Each structure stands twice: as C-alpha cells, then as structure tokens.
Amino acid sequence: MNNNLIIGMAGAGGDGVVSAGDSLITALAIDKYHAVLTKSFGPQIRGGESSFKLRVSTETVLSIGEHLDMAIALNWDDFLKFGAELPISEQTIVVYDSNTGILPENIPVSGKPAKVFSIPIEEMAIKTAKTNRAKNVVVLGLISGWYGIAESGIITGIRNKFTKKGPEVLKGNEDAFYEGVRYAKENPISGKNILLDQPHPEAKNKLLTDGNDICAAAALFAGCEFFGGYPITPSSEVMQLINREIWKYGGSVIQMEDEIAGAASTVGASFAGKKSFTATSGPGMSLKSEVLGLATMAELPMVIVNVQRGGPSTGIPTKSEQSDLFQACFSAHGDVVRPVIAPTDISDIFSMTVEAFNIAEYYQTPVIILSDAELGQRKEIIDEIDTSKFKIIDRKKPSAEELENYTRFKFTADNISPISHPGMFKGNYLAAGIEHTETGAPTSGGEMHAKMIAKRTNKLNPLKSRQDLFIVEGDKDAELALISWGSSSGVTTEAFQIARKSGLKVKLLIPKLIFPVAESVYNDFFKSVKKGLVVEQNFLGQLYHVARMFVKVPDGVQSFAKAGSSPFGANEIVNKLKAL
Amino acid sequence: MSTETVETTKEFTAKDYKSDLKPIWCPGCGDFGVLTALYRALAEIGKPPHELAFISGIGCSSRIPGYSTAYGFNAIHGRALPIGLGVKTASPDLTVIVASGDGDGFSIGGGHVPHTIRKNPDITFLVMDNFIYGLTKGQVSPTSPKGLKTVSSSYGSQEEPVNPLLYCLSYGAKFVAQGTPADMKGLAKILEEAIRFPGFSFVNVQSPCVTYGEEKDMIKGQKEVMQSIEELDHDPTDKAKAIQLSLEYGTKIHTGIFYRDPNPGPSYTDLLGELKKDLQPKAVSKDKILDMFKPKLG
Numbered sequence: 082m083n084n085n086l087i088i089g090m091a092g093a094g095g096d097g098v099v100s101a102g103d104s105l106i107t108a109l110a111i112d113k114y115h116a117v118l119t120k121s122f123g124p125q126i127r128g129g130e131s132s133f134k135l136r137v138s139t140e141t142v143l144s145i146g147e148h149l150d151m152a153i154a155l156n157w158d159d160f161l162k163f164g165a166e167l168p169i170s171e172q173t174i175v176v177y178d179s180n181t182g183i184l185p186e187n188i189p190v191s192g193k194p195a196k197v198f199s200i201p202i203e204e205m206a207i208k209t210a211k212t213n214r215a216k217n218v219v220v221l222g223l224i225s226g227w228y229g230i231a232e233s234g235i236i237t238g239i240r241n242k243f244t245k246k247g248p249e250v251l252k253g254n255e256d257a258f259y260e261g262v263r264y265a266k267e268n269p270i271s272g273k274n275i276l277l278d279q280p281h282p283e284a285k286n287k288l289l290t291d292g293n294d295i296c297a298a299a300a301l302f303a304g305c306e307f308f309g310g311y312p313i314t315p316s317s318e319v320m321q322l323i324n325r326e327i328w329k330y331g332g333s334v335i336q337m338e339d340e341i342a343g344a345a346s347t348v349g350a351s352f353a354g355k356k357s358f359t360a361t362s363g364p365g366m367s368l369k370s371e372v373l374g375l376a377t378m379a380e381l382p383m384v385i386v387n388v389q390r391g392g393p394s395t396g397i398p399t400k401s402e403q404s405d406l407f408q409a410c411f412s413a414h415g416d417v418v419r420p421v422i423a424p425t426d427i428s429d430i431f432s433m434t435v436e437a438f439n440i441a442e443y444y445q446t447p448v449i450i451l452s453d454a455e456l457g458q459r460k461e462i463i464d465e466i467d468t469s470k471f472k473i474i475d476r477k478k479p480s481a482e483e484l485e486n487y488t489r490f491k492f493t494a495d496n497i498s499p500i501s502h503p504g505m506f507k508g509n510y511l512a513a514g515i516e517h518t519e520t521g522a523p524t525s526g527g528e529m530h531a532k533m534i535a536k537r538t539n540k541l542n543p544l545k546s547r548q549d550l551f552i553v554e555g556d557k558d559a560e561l562a563l564i565s566w567g568s569s570s571g572v573t574t575e576a577f578q579i580a581r582k583s584g585l586k587v588k589l590l591i592p593k594l595i596f597p598v599a600e601s602v603y604n605d606f607f608k609s610v611k612k613g614l615v616v617e618q619n620f621l622g623q624l625y626h627v628a629r630m631f632v633k634v635p636d637g638v639q640s641f642a643k644a645g646s647s648p649f650g651a652n653e654i655v656n657k658l659k660a661l
Numbered sequence: 662m663s664t665e666t667v668e669t670t671k672e673f674t675a676k677d678y679k680s681d682l683k684p685i686w687c688p689g690c691g692d693f694g695v696l697t698a699l700y701r702a703l704a705e706i707g708k709p710p711h712e713l714a715f716i717s718g719i720g721c722s723s724r725i726p727g728y729s730t731a732y733g734f735n736a737i738h739g740r741a742l743p744i745g746l747g748v749k750t751a752s753p754d755l756t757v758i759v760a761s762g763d764g765d766g767f768s769i770g771g772g773h774v775p776h777t778i779r780k781n782p783d784i785t786f787l788v789m790d791n792f793i794y795g796l797t798k799g800q801v802s803p804t805s806p807k808g809l810k811t812v813s814s815s816y817g818s819q820e821e822p823v824n825p826l827l828y829c830l831s832y833g834a835k836f837v838a839q840g841t842p843a844d845m846k847g848l849a850k851i852l853e854e855a856i857r858f859p860g861f862s863f864v865n866v867q868s869p870c871v872t873y874g875e876e877k878d879m880i881k882g883q884k885e886v887m888q889s890i891e892e893l894d895h896d897p898t899d900k901a902k903a904i905q906l907s908l909e910y911g912t913k914i915h916t917g918i919f920y921r922d923p924n925p926g927p928s929y930t931d932l933l934g935e936l937k938k939d940l941q942p943k944a945v946s947k948d949k950i951l952d953m954f955k956p957k958l959g
Contacts, residue, residue, distance in 0.1 A: 110956035234958055241959020290954040302950050307751045309743070328937045329944035333750045338776035342743035345736075349747025352734050353714065353755065357747070375737050431951075462956075468948045503714040503732035503748065503755050511680075511726060511733040514719075522682055523727060523735070 083275045086228060087136045087146040089167035090220065092155030094128035097217035102133030103460075104221060106289060108234025109137055110462045113284040114277075117142045118460040121166055122399070130159035132167060137230070139280050143426075144572035145459070147650035149173045151227075153220055155202065156181055157189050165647045169194055174270055176223065178202040178216070196270065205260045210253035218254050222261020227269070229276035232262070285464040292430045292456035296360070296386055297322035299434035304473055305384075306332035306355040309346030311339055311365060314398040315454040316388035319360035340365040344372035344385070351381040352512055354502030356438055356475075358384045362454075363392040363405055366412070373447045374413035377537060379512040380490065380500070382441035382448075382476055386434070389453035391645065401455035402644065403567050406623035409449045410596040418538050420444070421596040423451040425552070425570035427461040432471075433593060436550075439474040444540055445500055451595065453618075455568040455648070476500050484508055489521045490533070496540035545599040553606060555581065555588030561658060562606070562613030562638060564590045566624050569649060573616045576654035587658070595624065598631035612637035612661045616654055620644035637661065673707050675700035682727045691868030691880065692722055692789055694842020699729070699758075699787075702852035706756075714755045716745040718765035721796045722789035722868065725760045739770030742777045742786065749782045753930035756856060757783070763790045763804040767823045771803070775832040778861055782929040785855045785862045788825060791870040792878065799873035806911060811873070826907035826919060829863040830900070835922035836862035837903065839915060842869075843883040847916055854918060860925045867914060883914055890917040897921045 088105075092098045099120050106118045116137040123129035136146045148170035154160035154177040160167065169175065175194045177183070178201070185197040200223070206215040218239065225232045239258060243251040290298075297319045300308070308327060310320040324334045332355070337343040343359050351357040361369060366387045376383050389405045391397030409421040420440050424433035434450060441448040479487055479499035489510035491498045498519075501508025511521040516530050524530070544550070552570070555577065563580075565573035570591045577589040590606045592599070615625040615638065622640030641657055643649065678700045686692050703713070713731035717723035719738035726733025736744050745759040761770065766788045777784070793811065794800040800813035804825065808817040829837050836858040840848035848866065855862035869878045876882060890906060895917065897903070903920035927935075945952060 104958075107956045107958055111958065238958035287956060288951055288954040289956040295951075295954065298950050298953065302947050307747065309747055326950075328933075328940040330947070331937055331941065333933055333937075335746065335750060335780075337743060337746075338773060341740060342773055342776070345740040345743035346747030346750070348736075349716070349734070349744035350751035351747075352732075352744070353748045353751035355751040357751070371737055372740065379734070379736075466951055468951065502752075504712060504752055506709075506711050509711050509730055509732050511682075511735060513727075513733075513735040514737045515735060523724075 084140065084278045085136070085138045086151070086277055087134070087149050088151045088153070088224060089132065089134045089149040090153040091130060091132035091160040091163050091167060093130055093159050094125070095214070096155050097214065098131045098155070099133055101217035101221055102135055104235055104238050105224065105231060106135060106460055106462065108231035108238060110287045110289040111234045112231060113280040113287055114138065114230070114462060115140060115142045116462045117145050119145050120458070121163055123162065130162050132163045134167060137277065139278050139284070142461070143575040144651060145648065147652065151176065151224070152194070153177070155216060157183065161189060171195060174198070176200060180204065198268065200264065205264070206257050209256035209260045212253070215254055215257040218257040219261040222258040223265045225258070226262035226265025287462045288465055289460060289462050290427060291318070291458055291460050292427050292452055293318035293388060293458065294322050295427055296430050296434050296450070296452065296457070297326070299431040300358045300384070300438065301326055301330060302468060302471070303435045303438035304356045304475070305358045305438065306330070307347065307350035307357040308334040308359060309337050309343045309350065309357070310334070310359050310361070311337055311343040313340070313362045313365045315390055315457050316360045316362045316386065318457070319386060319388070323358070340368035341372065344369040347383050348372055348376050348379070348381055351376070351383045352379070352502065354504065356382070356442060360386045360388065362388050362390050362398070363396060364394065366405060366408060370412040373419065374415060374417060375514045376447040377413065377417050377419060378514050380445040380498070380537065381512065382445050384434070384437045384441050384448050384450065386450040386452055388457040389451060399454065400645070401453045401568065402619060403451070403453055403569060403617050404619035404623065404644070406451065406595060406619070406627065407621070409451055410627055416534050416538070418541055418597050420446060420448045420541060420544060420594070421451060422448060422550070423567040423593055423595050424456065425567065425591060425593065427456065427459070428463040428466065429593070430456060431466055435471050435473070439472070440544065442476040443474045443497070445476060445497065446541065451567055453568050479508060488519050490517060490519045492519060492532070492536060496536045541597055544594060545597055545601065547594060548602070550592070550594035551599070551602050552589065552591035552593070556586045557588070558609045559586045559588040560609060560611040561585060561587040561661070562590065562610040563587060563616065563654070563658065564613060564624070564638070565616040566592055566595060567617070569616050569618050572649045572651050573654060575651035576658070579651055579655050580658055583655070585658070596627070598628060600631050603628060603632040607632070607635055610635050610638060614639055614641040614654065614658055614661070616641045616649060618643055618649070673704045673709070675704045678703045678710055678729050678731065680728050680730050684728055685724060686721060687872050689871040690721070691791065691842045691866070691870070692725065694845055695789055695848070695866050695868050696725060696728055698840070698842065698845050698848040699852055701849040702856060705849070705853045706856055708756050712755055714748045714757045715760065716741050716748060716757065717760040718770060719796070720762040720765045720794070722760060722762040723765055739765055740773070741765065742770060742773040745784050746777055746780065746782055749784055750930055750933065753934060758785045758787060758856065760787045760789070763788065763792060763825070764794050764802045767825055767828070768803040771823070774828065778829060778832040778834045780929045781835065781860045783859055783861070785864065787852070787864050787866065789866050789868040790825060791868050791874055793870050793873045795870045795873055822911060824907065824910045825865045826910050827904065830904050830907055830920060834863045835860045835925050836918070837907070837920045838863070838918040839865045839867065841867045841883050841887055841914060841916055843880045843887055844916055847889065851918065858921065858925065860922070860928045887914040887916055890915045890919065898923045
C-alpha cells in the first residue's frame with residue numbers, strides 16, 4: 082500500500098519545472114486524488130531557477146510534508162539553491178539528468194539516498210520532441226510510469242496544449258511523455274514499481290485552486306460589491322481575480338494610488354451601503370491601520386485579508402510567516418476590538434472569507450482575515466464545496482418606523498444599531514471618525530465616549546461563544562495538548578494524528594477566531610491539560626502570548642514558534658511533544 | 662442603484678440643507694460663508710439631501726458635512742478624496758462633494774489629488790484654503806506664503822507654497838475655479854456650476870482664518886483686491902490662459918471659473934457602468950462561482 086507521495090523537482094528557468102508541477106496536479110485532480118503543490122522561484126523577476134514540491138494522497142493532504150520520496154534535479158546547481166525546501170533523506174529516490182556529467186556516487190547531496198537514477202533526460206527529449214524544452218514532459222512520463230498515476234490526464238493536457246502547434250509538435254511531446262513512461266517501466270524503482278493507491282471509487286469531484294484565488298471567489302460569493310486595493314506580494318492575486326470577475330456582478334474594483342487609499346475607498350464604499358473588501362500584506366496592513374480604526378469608530382463593515390509574509394518592513398516578500406497576529410489584534414490606536422479570523426486550509430479560506438463578510442456586516446465592524454503566503458499561493462486539490470449550505474448575512478437596515486426619527490448609533494440591547502446609507506430616504510446621518518452621540522453628532526464628552534466604546538466592544542461578545550470557529554479534537558481528558566492556527570494548523574493536525582496513532586493521549590485546539598479571545602473555549606480546553614505546545618510560524622510566539630493575556634494557560638504549555646520560511650514537519654512537532 | 666424614489670418635483674430651499682448642529686468655527690470664520698454659499702448652490706440644484714454624500718477629512722473646514730442635512734462622513738485626515746471616490750464608485754447616482762482644507766487636501770492628502778483627477782470621477786473637490794493650520798492652532802500650512810512666521814515656523818517658513826489651482830490644472834482637472842466668501846453670490850454660482858459639472862471639479866475657496874490668519878486675507882482685505890476673471894473677459898475653455906491666470910495665485914485674488922473643459926466626455930463611473938453592462942451577461946450564477954476552479958487540462 083502506498084498512499085502518500087512527495088515529489089520535488091528543480092531546474093533552470095525555461096526548463097518548464099513549474100508547468101510540469103501544474104500539469105501533474107491538474108491530472109491528479111481529474112483523477113480525484115488529494116494533493117498540495119508549492120512552487121518556489123529564485124529572486125529574479127523572470128527566468129532564473131524554479132522548483133515545485135508536490136504531495137499527493139488518496140486522503141486529505143494536511144501539509145506539504147517533510148523529506149522527498151522522489152527528488153528530480155534537471156541540474157544540481159539549481160536544485161541545491163532550494164536546499165531546505167527540497168530535503169533529501171535516506172528514503173529519497175534521486176533522479177537527475179545524466180548530462181550533468183556527475184556520477185551517481187558523486188551527487189552533491191548529504192547522506193545516502195535510497196536510490197539514484199542518472200537518466201539522459203535531455204537526450205530523451207531531443208530524440209522524441211526534437212527540443213530540450215520537452216525535458217519536463219519526459220519527467221512527467223517518468224513519474225507517471227513509476228507510480229502509475231495521471232497518465233490519461235497528462236496526455237489529454239498535452240493534446241489540449243499542443244494540438245494548435247501542429248501534428249508534429251503534438252506527436253513529439255506525446256512521444257517524449259511515453260519515452261519517460263517506457264524508461265520507468267523498464268527501470269523500476271525497486272524490483273517492481275510501488276504504484277500509488279487508486280483514489281476511492283466514491284471520491285468527491287475536486288476543485289483545484291490556491292488560497293488567494295478562492296479567497297477572492299468567496300468574497301464575490303458573499304456579496305462583495307467593491308474592492309479598493311494596491312498591488313503587494315503575496316496578496317495581489319486576490320485583487321486580480323476580483324478584477325476579472327466583479328464587474329459581471331455589477332460591482333467595482335479600483336487599483337488605488339496607495340495602500341491607504343485602497344482602504345479608504347473601501348470604507349467609503351461601505352458607507353455607501355456596499356459589501357466592501359480589500360487585500361494586502363504586512364507593509365500595506367501597517368498603512369491601512371488608521372482606516373481600520375475609522376471603520377470601527379464609524380461602525381462600517383469591511384473585510385481585509387492580510388496575506389502575511391516575512392516582516393518587519395519589507396522583510397521577505399515571497400516567503401510565508403505568521404508574524405502579523407499582534408498587529409492584527411492591536412494595531413489601531415484607541416480601545417478597539419476587531420475580529421480577526423484565521424483560516425486553516427484552502428477550503429477553509431472559502432468558509433472563513435464568507436464568515437468574515439457575515440461577521441463584518443452583522444456586527445458593523447472591520448474584520449481581518451489572516452492568511453499567509455503559504456496558504457495564499459499553494460495550490461491544493463480540494464473536495465467540491467456545496468455552496469448551498471452557506472448563509473449570507475446582510476447588514477441590518479432601519480425599518481420604516483425607525484427611519485421616522487432615525488438614530489444611527491442608537492443604543493440597543495445587542496449594541497447593534499440599524500444602518501442606513503446614502504440614497505436611503507430619511508436615513509441621513511453623519512458618519513465620523515470623531516466620537517459621537519447616538520445621533521452621530523460629534524462630542525468630546527467622556528461619559529458618552531465610555532458608553533460608545535462599551536457599545537462597540539460589547540457588540541462583538543457573542544462571537545466568543547461561536548464554537549464553530551474553533552476546532553477541538555482528541556481525548557477530552559488528555560493532559561497533552563497541541564494548539565495551532567492558520568497555515569500551521571495542517572501540519573499540527575498531522576502531528577496530532579501521528580501522536581495519537583503512536584498511543585499518546587492528546588487533544589487539539591485550533592482557533593479560527595483569533596480575536597476577540599474566546600476565554601471560555603480556551604478555559605474548557607485547558608481544564609485537563611498539563612503540558613502542550615502552541616505551534617506557529619513566527620519568532621515571538623504571538624498566539625501563545627495573546628492567549629496568555631486573556632486566559633490562564635497551564636504552565637506546562639509552551640510556545641513552539643519558529644520564524645522564517647522553513648515550515649514545520651509533523652514528526653518534528655511530535656518529537657517536541659514527546660520531549661515535554 | 663439603491664436610491665429610493667421620492668417625490669422629485671419638490672422645490673428645495675437653502676434651509677433644507679442646513680442641519681441642527683451649531684458650527685464650532687470662530688465667529689467671523691470664512692467657512693460660515695462657504696457653508697451659506699453651499700446651501701444656496703444645493704437649493705439651486707435641487708437634489709434631495711438624502712442623495713447627497715458630503716465627505717471630508719480633518720480640520721476646521723472638514724467639520725462642514727455635519728452642518729448639512731446630506732449624508733455626511735467626517736473621516737480621517739487627508740483621506741477624504743479616496744473615501745469619496747469609493748462612495749461615488751459604489752453608488753454612482755449620488756452627488757458626492759469632498760470638502761477639505763489646504764492642509765488636509767494639499768499636504769497630508771496631497772498625494773491623492775492627481776490620482777483622483779486622472780480618474781475623473783464626477784466629484785466636487787471643495788478646498789477651504791486659509792494658508793494656515795487652524796484646528797491645531799496656527800502652524801504653517803502648504804499654502805502659507807514663504808517667510809510666514811507661525812508657531813511652527815518661528816523664523817519664517819523656508820518653503821514655497823503649493824499653488825492649488827496650478828496643481829489641479831496641471832494634472833488635468835476638467836473644472837477648476839476659485840471663489841471667496843467675500844463674494845457670496847459669486848461663490849454660490851461657482852459651487853453650483855462645479856457640482857453640475859459632469860466630471861471632477863475643483864473649487865479653491867480663499868476662506869480666511871480670523872484667529873491665525875493675516876489681516877490682508879480677511880473678508881475686508883479680500884474685498885479690496887479680489888477680481889472677477891469673468892469681468893476680465895477670461896474664456897474658461899482656454900486652458901493655457903487659465904494656467905497663466907493661476908500663476909498669480911498668492912499675489913492676486915482672482916475669482917471665477919478658470920477652466921471648464923467644453924467636451925468633458927464620460928466620467929469614471931460612466932466608463933465603469935459601460936464595462937459592467939458589457940460584462941454582466943457573462944456572469945455565472947453565484948452558487949456556481951467555484952466552477953472556475955474545476956480542473957482543466959492543458
């Protein structure tokens with residue numbers, strides 16, 4: 082049985098490495114496998130080395146995994162540039178182009194891989210397709226032949242791509258693919274090839290997307306009618322998809338002159354009554370803070386997704402980090418509580434983006450979605466989503482009776498005041514960043530200020546009882562705990578499963594509602610806990626510390642925080658847990 | 662458009678646009694005159710108050726939306742233009758007026774001006790220019806004359822002032838005018854024309870600060886030197902001449918319409934409207950929106 086395969090490939094620009102990864106994952110999606118694909122590039126704007134790492138399984142793939150089962154180097158210089166991202170171990174089968182002139186026993190990797198194939202990949206490409214540009218097609222044939230996957234999908238893909246280039250080019254590429262398949266069948270990995278399991282016959286139809294694209298689609302689904310933004314890596318794809326689609330639904334998108342203007346136009350559109358959205362990453366988030374404060378003060382709904390990257394300042398724009406949690410919770414001045422939502426995987430980005438709009442509209446507040454480069458840009462095969470199960474919430478409008486003597490910021494039992502918008506007859510009011518009375522008249526009175534802060538804060542309290550915004554699993558009375566959030570949730574969940582299989586009694590907590598901190602959920606969870614880890618990809622242990630501000634976290638629960646772009650491994654987490 | 666139909670035959674008077682809030686301005690502040698002229702212009706246009714969105718930033722002048730019965734948004738410092746653009750784009754049938762001051766509009770928010778102009782939304786940008794930061798009690802502003810001594814320029818400002826008229830003309834604003842509360846009738850007319858103009862319109866109002874301003878800039882002083890450019894037979898379709906006249910900002914007080922594009926063309930939201938009309942037939946129903954992620958080979 083072989084239910085899990087991790088492949089990594091690297092080469093020079095023009096080798097078509099990334100396109101090979103895309104072809105492979107698309108074919109796997111058609112065959113209803115689960116898979117995750119990450120791509121990595123050198124710092125060059127165009128060209129330069131590139132790589133992919135793909136993990137495929139018949140079960141949901143929780144993380145990109147650790148060591149490669151198969152490493153493919155079109156040349157060693159470029160492969161080695163991806164060092165830690167494409168780790169080789171004694172289980173790895175190494176494949177490289179023999180035109181590198183390096184003998185199998187001399188390949189520049191530490192340790193001893195399980196097996197090394199030196200294959201004339203370029204030669205096979207030229208022989209069949211008459212061009213070295215088909216090297217990636219030969220490699221696809223090798224993978225398909227060795228593991229028995231994706232053959233029909235890849236061939237269909239080749240046909241769709243090359244038919245328009247004429248029968249000769251098409252035939253050449255088909256031949257290149259089958260040349261790879263033939264080689265793999267004649268040279269099995271170990272006696273015979275270990276074929277990957279077939280997907281479950283009743284497996285659901287699949288979607289193939291990344292976090293940024295599905296975030297944008299979710300916003301449109303939730304009823305977003307306005308997006309004001311500014312390009313920034315790694316979030317720009319959110320704006321780009323919305324730019325392609327939103328007009329069809331009567332909405333608008335503006336690429337504004339800067340990050341502040343992006344947020345400002347968004348709050349303006351919300352004032353005008355539309356569901357409004359913006360996307361950014363760390364530096365843009367810093368610039369947008371003041372507008373978020375305004376949206377809190379004027380009680381205007383808006384959603385902002387921060388696709389986090391390495392920080393502070395410019396940091397590492399292309400690499401993932403979960404280091405903006407403090408900022409999301411605390412960046413605006415004044416006494417402010419702003420909901421912060423952290424989705425855990427690609428499918429969850431859809432759910433949580435819809436949820437973010439619902440919360441924003443219902444509670445008349447800005448809502449921050451904390452995504453990151455890892456979630457935003459990794460491609461994932463997910464089960465089709467049943468959109469009919471999602472409820473869409475709109476902001477509460479004043480009734481005809483309420484409009485007779487409209488009081489925009491009226492104190493109510495649930496602290497939510499019906500909201501009008503320009504164009505609504507008799508709903509006229511003054512929205513303001515300045516403190517105001519119930520009617521919206523500016524005030525500097527301390528007593529009114531305190532009452533209004535209480536209103537704006539307390540209206541969000543019901544969120545803290547939303548059990549559905551938390552994943553709690555495992556043994557109820559376990560003394561060991563794993564806690565994580567956002568993009569680290571997947572690998573932590575995998576670690577949790579491994580730990581349980583190995584006989585550990587352990588429980589898992591993944592908050593998707595980061596802020597306000599739901600004290601009761603944490604307190605219930607921690608009742609049985611003596612030791613545990615809070616796993617997150619940042620240096621300071623930001624969730625760990627925010628939780629400790631509001632909750633008595635057991636002393637034995639430690640922060641397991643790691644800065645930078647090298648992701649956690651599930652076994653790494655299990656080992657750390659066992660060592661507690 | 663979500664605007665509800667109301668009786669449109671109703672005639673409006675200036676009073677219909679006046680709110681119950683009492684302005685915080687100092688007695689004699691030029692902004693009172695701007696407000697009165699604005700009420701008159703709005704009554705002349707006759708758009709119902711609930712279809713007006715009046716957006717501002719921070720400063721003495723930015724308090725103005727609260728004093729009108731329109732929907733108002735007294736937002737944050739320097740961001741009134743992008744907020745106004747968001748309002749107008751989201752709801753193109755609204756009449757949107759963005760009010761600002763010389764500091765709010767040309768210092769902290771100055772970067773937004775060219776980019777709003779080049780989009781040409783149908784917004785009126787009304788700047789109450791008093792050459793000083795009044796609300797923060799008398800610091801040097803981007804339109805303060807060089808050499809002006811203030812609490813933040815103790816030995817005289819070292820910088821050349823911004824020329825708001827030239828600034829907007831040079832970035833391609835299709836309607837540029839200047840008025841003063843010293844000529845209330847003229848100012849009301851200018852504002853009316855600006856609001857009616859089907860594109861971005863800029864009105865600079867020399868609105869004196871009675872507390873921190875210089876004597877020569879007060880209403881009395883202005884009355885002695887102000888000059889209607891209409892009386893000089895200025896042709897408002899002549900952009901070169903408009904630029905020439907604008908160069909006298911700071912030395913003379915010209916009032917009137919410097920430039921009005923005779924062929925303004927479609928506004929930003931007109932263009933977006935056309936785009937939406939073209940693309941709307943291509944929409945898939947929202948419950949099928951994820952179909953775009955079905956795996957496609959090749």
